[in-house]
Each structure stands twice: as C-alpha cells, then as structure tokens.
Amino acid sequence: MSTHDFLEMTDIRKSFGNVPVLKRVHFHLRRGEVHALMGGNGAGKSTLMKILTGVYQKDSGTVLIDGQPVDVADTTAATRAGIAMIFQEFSLVPTLTVAQNIWLKREPRIAGTPFIDNSEMVRQSRLLLQELGVDVDPETLVGNLSVGLMQIVEIAKALSKNARILVMDEPTSSLSEAETEALFVLVRKLKASGITIVYISHRMAEILTICDRVTVMRDGETVMTEPCARLTVEEIVDAMLGAGNAASFEWQDRGDRHDTAPILQVRNLRLATRINDVSFDIRPGEIVGLAGLMGSGRTEIAETIFGRRPALSGEVVFDGKPVRGQADAIDRGIALVPEDRRKMGLVLDHSVRDNILLPNLQRFTRHFFVRDAEGLQTVNRTIRDLSIKTDGPDKLARLLSGGNQQKIVLGKWLARGPRLLILDEPTIGVDIGAKSEIVDTVRRMADAGMAVLVISSELEELMAISDRILVLHGGRISQELNRRNVASEEELHHAIQGHRAQQTDAVHA
C-alpha cells in the first residue's frame, strides 16, 4: 500500500465523438504537495480536471485515492471523495453573505426545526476564515469583496466540505500583486495542513515559486512529471511545445528611433479615474510597454487614446492632430485589443469570419452591400498569417481556444493596417505557443512601422517585447525605462511598486 501515491489517475482515456482528447494520461499526486498542471490550450488539462471532479466520465483508466479505487460518477461523488475545484469564474452568489455562500444548501439548522441557525453559520464561518488567516467578516456581502477575497471564500467553502484535493484553475489571473502574495501564503498554509493542490497556470514564474512538482500535458498525453526544483522555464516550455521553439520570449534589441517624429503624443492627461498627469510619446515602429499595478489606470489611458473616454484635461495627439472620439481614432488608424476578449473583443456567437470583418465592413461595401468574396480573402489571409487554428472561417468564435480567440481580435485590427496598436493584457489565458506567435506577429508589424503600446501585468511579457517601458505609479508616469537598461524582472517589479530604479532615463516634464 505504501507504494501508492495519494491520488493516482492511471491510463485515463477520453474521446468526444471520434476525437480522442485524452490518449494516455497518468497523473499522480502526493499528499500535501502543490502540483502544477501545465500545457497549451487544447492539451487536455481541463478535460482531465473535469474527469477528476466528476463533470465528465472517463472512457477507460483508473482513479485511486489512498490506493482505493474511486468512482467519480458525478460532482457529488467528487465532493464526497474530497475533491474540490476552485473555479476561474467564481461560482459564488454576490448578493449573499460570505457565511451564506460557504454553507449554501448545507446551512446548519436550529435543532429540531427547519429554520437556519444563522449565528451558528456565522460562527463556523468565522472559525474557518480565521484558520485560513484572513480577516473577512462572514456577514459581508460577497459582491462587496475584492476578487482575491472571493477566491478565498471559495477555498473556505471547499474546505468546509472537507476537501482534501483542491484544483485551482488560473487562480491569479485576475489578482493584484499583493493579492497574489496573500494567496501564496494561504497555499503554503493549506499545504502544511496536508491539503493537496493542483495548480493550473500559464505563468511560469508562479509555478516555479509555489509548486513542488509539475506535470506537463501535450496533445492529450502527459509528457513529463518532474520536481520543479530540477527544472528551468526553458525545459518546461520545451516540454509543452514539444520542440525547441521558445525563442520569441527572448528580448531583441530593436534599436532606438530617436530620429523619427512621434506618431502619438499624450500630453498632461488627467482623467476622472486616478490619472493625474500623464505624458508620453510613441514613435512609429516602437514597442512601448506600460507597466503598473492592477487598477492603476492603465486601461483607462488606453481607452482615452482610443477616443472612448473623455479626458478632464490634457490631450491625445495622433499624427499631429488631436483624437476626436472613437470613430475618428479608428479612421485614422488606431486599434485597441481590449483586456477582456470574451466580453469586449469578440462577438462569441459570430463566426471567425464575421468577427474579423466587423471593423472592416465599410471597406468591403460597394453599392450598399458587403462584397463577401473580397472580405473572405482578407479573412483567409488573416487566418493564415496569424495561424489561427480553426476548421474554417465559419466556425463560431466561441468554439476556439483562448489563444486562437485572441488571434482573431488581433487579426481583425491588423487587417485594417493600423498605425498604432494598443494591446491591453494581450496574453491573459493564452497558452505559451499562441503567446509566442502573438509576440512574433506584433514584432513583425512593428518592424514594418506600426507603433505599439502594450499594457501587461506580466513583467516577463513586458520585458520580452518592449523597447521602452513606462511605469505608471500614483497617477503619473513615474519612470521611463529603456529596456536595454533594465537588467531583471526584479528591477522592473521594484519600479512598479513605487521604488526608483537605479538607472532611469529622463522623465517627461
């Protein structure tokens, strides 16, 4: 018996119709470890986790917990076996309190009556939250909590059901730096108390910080399970991609462009939200990174440049003239890839074709009607140039993976040949393969003269792609760093937190 791991999923296979999604998966967890599960979109991570949590049924293979076979027939069975999933999109009810959410449908009753014992429910929740070391009043409405705290309530809810295995799917994707730190503290605490955690993330740095072991999946198979201590980022990426093609994430010195006149000039911008006095320039062909904490007003700056948000004072000058509204911005060649592609970037129920054509319809309109054939050529070219993986142009955008969806959003604007491209968190939830393809594409377009502004919370990404990095702090550009002079992610991290980096270029007045 002692030879068994805590959880053993052995030789799991699963097909949907004739398409094998999991071919031969072995996934073993040791008790009390934090185990990273990695892989590109479509590698089979979420299918495997859905089998573990009883959402899907495996076609063949065995699941053992503590050496005993377990039949995870449905989600209730999974809960009984002590398996819980912390969802990326939270499954909490915002209009109920923390305590009500934790005990939803399992509320303690006043003995002998059908009435809910509210004080008992609150008391138990308080104990649970204290154990987790978080200071949340169980009687607060969940809707008033930050995303980070909501996640902690989710975890508390899982623990209240005696979960022994927690599956966390991209837990930090919408957390701030500080919240991420707090989550890591909690994860370590859970681990120390013997809880086993499956940690799904695309963020390498996090994985190496918090995880004990990593399993990498590719094309429906587990290709590697190793202790993190023995691995480098490159080795993990190689395992995910299956070949040595992670070159795009290395920074390339693209030289300076001091001699070209700026195409975008932002002057003394003041916005209703947080932005007090922001000025910067971008030159054609330049890739400029905009770094700052979540909520520091980066997105608002992007929306103002794109003409969607009026400025209290200051101005945005593009190609010598002020930007007057969004229609003007688009007409003159500004494009915005927004932060949330599902809510703002795509019409999910439209086809790939219709999404790519949406900002380009006027161009293909002759005598009132859109020329389908001409449009289709552009669509096909976009699909090819960005290597969007789809069965065809008429597939619904909803059915594509995150990386391919993001390529559609990028592609629909690139089809217009923009002169300034604004990317707001372009690679959230995008797998490493698609990520490097997106970076490649952006570089190629910049080499051809397009100016680029990249907003990102992933310092790794900013470090990889930017020629210059603007640091937004306290409502202004606190520092402007030439990428060449930034030695490490660490240094950039400090700058964002409000410390002065040692080497700084002149800051705009």
Next chain:
Amino acid sequence: MTAISIGAARFGQMRHALGPAAIFAGLLALVALAVPEFLGGGGPSIIAQQATPILLVALGQCVVLQIGSIDLSNAATGLFCAILSALTLGPLGVASPLLCLAVVTLIGVGNGLVLVYTQIPSFALTLGTLGVMQAASLVVTGSNVVYVMDNMDVVAWLFAVQVWTLPVAFYIAVLLAVALWAFLRFTASGQGLSAIGYNERAAALSGQPVRALKVLAFGLSGFFAGLAGLCVISISGAASSIGLGSDLLVPSIAAALVGGTAITGGLCNPVNVVFGAMFVALIPVGSAAVGVDPQAQSIVYGGVLVVAVAATMSRSRNAIVK
C-alpha cells in the same frame, strides 16, 4: 468536446434554418387532413390576408429583437397609422399613405433616440409609448370608427388584386422580408445590428455606430408597422382604436419567435418570420376549421405557440434564458 459541439451546432443550424418552414407545413398538413376542403376552398387566401399585417409588424419587431431590445409599441403605432390615413386619404389622396408612413417612422426614430440617450430599457420605454399611441388613437378618432370617404382606391388594390388566389399585399410583404434578410445578411449595418445583439460592447469597440444602428432598428420597426396599418385600411376601409389591427402585438411577437428570432438578440432570419407569421395566422383559422370551440381557441393558440417556439428556437442547453 469539440466534436460534440460541432455536431450539435450543425443540427442546431439546420433546425434554425428549416424549422419554421417545416412547422408551418406540418400544421398546414394537419389542418388539410382534418378539413380536406380547406386548401381548395379559399383557405390559403384567408391565411395570406390574415398573415400579411402580422408579418409586417413582425418584420419590424425582429429588427428590434436583433439588437436585443423589444418594441411593444409598434403594433399600436401601426394602428395609429391606419387611423391617420383613414382620416387623411380623402383630402390628401396618394400623399396620405406616404405622409402617414413618414409620421410613424419618425415615432419609431423617436423611440430609438430616447432609448440611446436616456438608456431606459426598451421594454419600459416602449410600454410607455404603447400607452401614448393607444391614447392618441382614441383622441384622434374621438373613440369612433373612422371610415375612408374618398380615394379608397389608393390602398384598396393591396388586397383587392389577387395573384394565384393570394392578395398582392402578401407578395409585397414577402418581398420586403427577402429584402430585409439581404439587408441584415449582406450589409455593414446588418452585420452591426447582429453584433450589437450578441455583444454590444464588442460591437462598439469594433467601431460600430451603436447609437445610430439602434435608432435605425426602431425606425424600421415604426415603418413596417405603418405598412401593416395601411393593410388594415385596405382590408376594411375603416379604422378604429378597437377594430381590425388592434390586436397585432402578441401575434407579431409570436410570429417573430416562431420564425426563429432569438429574444436575447443577434439572431434573426426575416424569411423564416414569413413562415412564423403564416403559422400564427393559421392557428385560429385552423382550429376553427377542425371544430375547436371558439371560446377555447386561445388555449389552443397558446399551447401551439409554446410548442412551436420550443421546436424552432435555437438555444444551447446551458444558456441563461430570461
């Protein structure tokens, strides 16, 4: 996952494309079996006549549904158009229907403008407009029936002239449905309307003129309702606030829904709305023909509608329905 969703999507698409025609044919066959003389005995002509005003109001409605809104006022606006043209046909002649159409189109545009500038939900806004239009009809007519005194020939031909036993107005309405289909499918504005219905923010961020398109949708709703009003005049030669054409709202929404229009927005095929309208018109005629007690007809009507919408609506299993 992919294989299943593709298979389901294909099936869903087919059901969405052919469902309304099939369900109309099914009901027609049922009626024809029960009452064999229905098809030969002027049945189709009656159905076409009943369906035409319903179809016209439904065409306007489906454009508004396309952007994820609803227009509860359009049928009442259509009746107002009928009353207005009954009053003015005598003195103005040919100019009267044109003028009345312009007025109701502007009423629709007004709805749209209020909607985009005040952001009142369309349901509440058009419920208000519905009340206003009903009262306006009462006031203008003094609660009486308004008879067309002169120049009836300007509109009479719409239903007097028949081609292959069906009134010419029916053919015109079908042609308009096809034109509307082409507009929605093959123009930049049509694509924009659909994008708004599915995801307004994404449409706006892709440079779609969201406000203008919404105003356009409500304007079209007023215009098509006006055409329905002209049909009322053509059929009866008179208009009143409680007469023919005062009960078009529910049938027209039903026609749009049976025609596969998604009430949540983004999805509509005007050609299928033609079948939806014929289906809706067939229910009372058909149920009378097979001998359902007139007092019980609404039960049949309601039941059949629910079944028809369930059979033709395209929806995913887990979608949230409001």
